[in-house]
Amino acid sequence: MAPTNLQTQAPVDLAAADAVIDSYQADKSWLVMILQDIQEAYNYLPQPVLEHVAVRLALTPSHVYRVATFYASFSLTRRGRHLILICDGTACHLRGAENLQEELTRRLGVAPGQTTADGLFTLETVACLGACALAPVMMIDGTYFGKLTSEKIVAALERFAAKEAPDA
Ligand code: FES
Structure with missing residues (x-):
């Protein structure tokens, strides 16, 4: 079952996520593209970043998590280079x-x-x-x-x- 509240784990530098979000003017209709670019920046989608995306786009964390887990191309676990x-x-x-x-x-x-x-x-x-x-x-x-x-x-x-x- 998808968590409704994403817990912040290890500290993650959010600057790269902010740069991506800013490049889409924090427009929630670009959520999938934003997640794609963030995954490219971090090589996966860290949970603290998903939580940050939710705050910046004024979406619920569970909505962001659902989208992130819907597409097979997204990875929520750390991937190698x-x-x-x-x-x-x-x-x-x-x-x-x-x-x-x-x-x-x-x-x-x-x-x-x-x-x-x-x-x-x-x-x-x-x-x-x-x-x-x-x-x-x-x-x-x-x-x-x-x-x-x-x-x-x-x-x-x-x-x-x-x-x-x-x-x-
Ligand atoms: S079975 Fe198709 S590439 Fe391996």
Whole structure:
């Protein structure tokens, strides 16, 4: 059941949220766009920010929460800087997706739905990535990795981790 009163948790800098809200003149009819831009700024929708959005747009917190939970593209939990989607649909499953998912879990130290301690990667499973001919498939930040193997997983993780290196 959706909470009717969003509790403030860890302190969150609201400046980025205010900048987004201001760019839409705090117009509540732009709520979905505002939440999209805020998610882009924070990489997810922190609860204190949702509460702040409600105050700024003169909406109830439960209304903002309902909208934030209605769209699958919104995340209310902290996400890593890179989102890994490993497909577990039928075509991918038949071609060994389960073992590849285990490989990802082992290498990242997180189960699907979790984010690595360094905040670099979030791992999710999906029912189909729409590229069954390339099964097994994973996607990182919108980039497809088809006919996936353990070697391709290692190379992809190294490539995305390298992007975060100080002199990358
Ligand atoms: S089942 Fe994996 S991409 Fe369709």
